[in-house]
Amino acid sequence: MNDKQQSVRLGPNGKPVRYFVMPDSLSGKLQVWRYLLLRRAVQLGLLLLFFGTVNWDWKIAEQPVLTGNLSSSELLGFLPLADPFAVLQIMLTRQIPQQEVLIGAAIILAAVALIGGRTWCAWVCPLNMVTDLAAWTRRRLGIKDVFILSRQIRYTVLALTLFLSALTGVAAFEWISPISMLHRELIYGIGAGWIAVIGVFLFDLFILRNGWCGHLCPLGAFYAVIGKVALLRIAFDTPTCTHCGECAKICPEPQVLNIKAASVAGMIASGECTNCGRCIAVCPEDTLKFDLRHHIQNQQVPNTTESQQRRAA
Ligand code: SF4
Numbered sequence: 001m002n003d004k005q006q007s008v009r010l011g012p013n014g015k016p017v018r019y020f021v022m023p024d025s026l027s028g029k030l031q032v033w034r035y036l037l038l039r040r041a042v043q044l045g046l047l048l049l050f051f052g053t054v055n056w057d058w059k060i061a062e063q064p065v066l067t068g069n070l071s072s073s074e075l076l077g078f079l080p081l082a083d084p085f086a087v088l089q090i091m092l093t094r095q096i097p098q099q100e101v102l103i104g105a106a107i108i109l110a111a112v113a114l115i116g117g118r119t120w121c122a123w124v125c126p127l128n129m130v131t132d133l134a135a136w137t138r139r140r141l142g143i144k145d146v147f148i149l150s151r152q153i154r155y156t157v158l159a160l161t162l163f164l165s166a167l168t169g170v171a172a173f174e175w176i177s178p179i180s181m182l183h184r185e186l187i188y189g190i191g192a193g194w195i196a197v198i199g200v201f202l203f204d205l206f207i208l209r210n211g212w213c214g215h216l217c218p219l220g221a222f223y224a225v226i227g228k229v230a231l232l233r234i235a236f237d238t239p240t241c242t243h244c245g246e247c248a249k250i251c252p253e254p255q256v257l258n259i260k261a262a263s264v265a266g267m268i269a270s271g272e273c274t275n276c277g278r279c280i281a282v283c284p285e286d287t288l289k290f291d292l293r294h295h296i297q298n299q300q301v302p303n304t305t306e307s308q309q310r311r312a313a
């Protein structure tokens, strides 16, 4: 038992406050890292499918496995997939995307509404591996923020991106997106885009914690707006929570872990949650877990009224 665990502080539920301790055993560590490992498997697996199709001509039943890029792609030669934010920008330039691109965007929108908007950020976006590395490194080195910036600024960047797309006739974010640049570098190996990727890494490392994903990225902001209604949520079991704060310490979007609001809603209701699962892994009381919105709401105590839940959301 470490010093923190010997604390006699009691939580609001009357139970002793315990803190997260990394297990010594490999199986214990794997249990803690389970969502991290799964996320990396999904992120790298998708990149491998793009890479293998382009560079090694991967096919299934004579059809290319995954062609295109993160803005617009095609799976197995028949299933279009498209980034709805990119499509929205294109439409604001007064161009009409091809029908399959519109269908692809509708498919991703439906998936996002089911699984959670910013799930894309933590489970698919390749830049997440870069920003996670920066966050991990700055925790190790104890680097402090150079300045404070409101996380709401991302919604201004989102609005500005859409406005500039309409004004200039060019899909604004698609031109400068470090996400697209990283994807192009990894799949096609062109070269200059690494400058933007390294810039994001250094910004997150030395200037601002979670600076890009948590403050500036308009794609993350777009998915946060849509993610508000998503079905997959982090459920919150109020009676077990001791307010130890371990979840907020590890969370890349700590403002979403408002314990009072989570208690009322029975879940993390904010669309800014990325469903990364870090909080689940470190919670010593198993207070948090993945669940579906309607299941959580059905389990909520009867004295938590619907209007209270809406306010918490
Ligand atoms: S939910 Fe957060 S504050 Fe509550 S016990 Fe778990 S880690 Fe601690």
Ligand code: SF4
Residues within 6 Å of the ligand: 234, 247, 250, 251, 252, 253, 254, 256, 257, 268, 272, 273, 274, 275, 276, 277, 278, 279, 280
């Ligand atoms: S609340 Fe949990 S799942 Fe959501 S972003 Fe924070 S750590 Fe990740």
